[in-house]
Amino acid sequence: MIDLRTDTVTRPTETMLAAMTEATQGDDSRDGDETVMKLEALAAERTGKQAGAFMPSGTMTNLVAVLTHTQRAGEVLLEEGAHILNSELGGVAALTGTFHKAIPGKRGAMDLDQLREKIRPMTRNNMGTALVCMETTHNRAGGAVLPLAHMKAVYELAQANGVPVHTDGARFFNAAVALGVDAKTIAQYTDSVCFCVSKGLSAPVGSVLCGTNAFIERARAFRRQVGGNMRQAGGLAAAGIVALNSMVNRLKDDHASAKRLALGLGKIDARLTDPNDVETNLVRVDVSFTRHTADQWSQALAKHGVAVSPADPRSLRFVTHRHIGAADVDHAIAAFAKVWSEC
Ligand SMILES: Cc1ncc(COP(=O)(O)O)c(C=O)c1O
Incomplete structure (x- = not known):
């Protein structure tokens, strides 16, 4: 996961x-x-x-x-x-x-x-x-x-x-x-x-x-x-x-992972997130215009090996950290795209 x-x-x-x-x-x-x-x-x-x-x-x-x-x-x-x-x-x-x-x-x-x-x-x-x-x-x-x-x-x-x-x-x-x-x-x-x-x-x-x-x-x-x-x-x-x-200086890696994630999700649909808003290791993703609630998104993504929490009923919060590398970010983007195509 x-x-x-x-x-x-x-x-x-x-x-x-x-x-x-x-x-x-x-x-x-x-x-x-x-x-x-x-x-x-x-x-x-x-x-x-x-x-x-x-x-x-x-x-x-x-x-x-x-x-x-x-x-x-x-x-x-x-x-x-x-x-x-x-x-x-x-x-x-x-x-x-x-x-x-x-x-x-x-x-x-x-x-x-x-x-x-x-x-x-x-x-x-x-x-x-x-x-x-x-x-x-x-x-x-x-x-x-x-x-x-x-x-x-x-x-x-x-x-x-x-x-x-x-x-x-x-x-x-x-x-x-x-x-x-x-x-x-x-x-x-x-x-x-x-x-x-x-x-x-x-x-x-x-x-x-x-x-x-x-x-x-x-x-x-x-x-x-x-x-x-x-x-x-x-x-x-x-x-x-x-x-x-x-551990302080390496936080920039988490920020870079978050940016990569936001750029990838933004390519699926620009309404999901604005990469320019991503300054650190958190990415808020607006799913209010999709057919799933944030909770449903969270459950669907879990089936593709990605754990993410709803921030509220309309949005998800992705948090990057030391155990998340570029390949994990790309997997998360691909999982999101898969659920997107199914919903
Ligand atoms: C801005 C902010 N303040 C305080 C806290 C609370 O920290 P803790 O979970 O250690 O109580 C958090 C936790 O995520 C936070 O994001």
């Missing part, structure tokens, strides 16, 4: 497995673990922040970021397609005590006029904006990369209103590679950022939240509150260190 459902299916490399075996076994939440501290320092250095905190998932780093920035009060402004809003089961509402406002956007970038309208101070009649969140690369927008100028504009607007900014960077290094800049060049436009080592970077588990020393110190308490203390996490951190040191 050619698995294009997600990049979390990536398996740890041999080097990761060796590093995991040899890792220290300190208790992360008691005296600390040397390897975890090394990963956190490396993450902070790469994002240009003072400190980092290792957690089990991207969802938890986002949750802890919202808790830490807002201290459980006020409004959180996010782009309407944000993963935090659409795919984290309402944690922002259910677990943080904040409420959100969705800002319409294009390719994951919030409409700045709308953001300017919605951002507001606390008064006796409203709680005020406690946090603005961005997301890059943007999952629902098909792996779109936020332009640096947009991030700068959002950050300056938030700063002018005394509001902190958090960036959900589950695939932050995909964004950096696509823009051809260091991660810290992007992270200069956000107070906190989290990224996953578990996706295209191929480590088995984990995300790191980065920010100032004071922010991360507070975040550690919230991490504990939501059950995110990691105990003997040295093995997981060891894989994360290998991910950061040796």
Whole structure:
């Protein structure tokens, strides 16, 4: 089966497995673990922040970021397609005590006029904006990369209103590679950022939240509150260190695979996908004008050895990663063409 459902299916490399075996076994939440501290320092250095905190998932780093920035009060402004809003089961509402406002956007970038309208101070009649969140690369927008100028504009607007900014960077290094800049060049436009080592970077588990020393110190308490203390996490951190040191540059191969896929599908029918929209390792494919729903497409493609998930009833999401080569991409295109000719 050619698995294009997600990049979390990536398996740890041999080097990761060796590093995991040899890792220290300190208790992360008691005296600390040397390897975890090394990963956190490396993450902070790469994002240009003072400190980092290792957690089990991207969802938890986002949750802890919202808790830490807002201290459980006020409004959180996010782009309407944000993963935090659409795919984290309402944690922002259910677990943080904040409420959100969705800002319409294009390719994951919030409409700045709308953001300017919605951002507001606390008064006796409203709680005020406690946090603005961005997301890059943007999952629902098909792996779109936020332009640096947009991030700068959002950050300056938030700063002018005394509001902190958090960036959900589950695939932050995909964004950096696509823009051809260091991660810290992007992270200069956000107070906190989290990224996953578990996706295209191929480590088995984990995300790191980065920010100032004071922010991360507070975040550690919230991490504990939501059950995110990691105990003997040295093995997981060891894989994360290998991910950061040796898996970032190769993400460009995943981006090239996604582009090849989009070009191939676009040749079947230009309405399916626009290759120009493919900036990283995600390809959104619109099947709304075909006779199959996204679910039916997914089932039909599986019969031809291609696993792909519906993004919603009208579209599919293909995700490329380290285990997908050019031949796999070509097989997926051929499978799609076969189903297309049958439906
Ligand atoms: C943009 C974005 N944020 C957060 C997450 C959540 O990460 P995790 O699955 O590690 O909780 C994902 C997962 O795909 C994501 O795409």
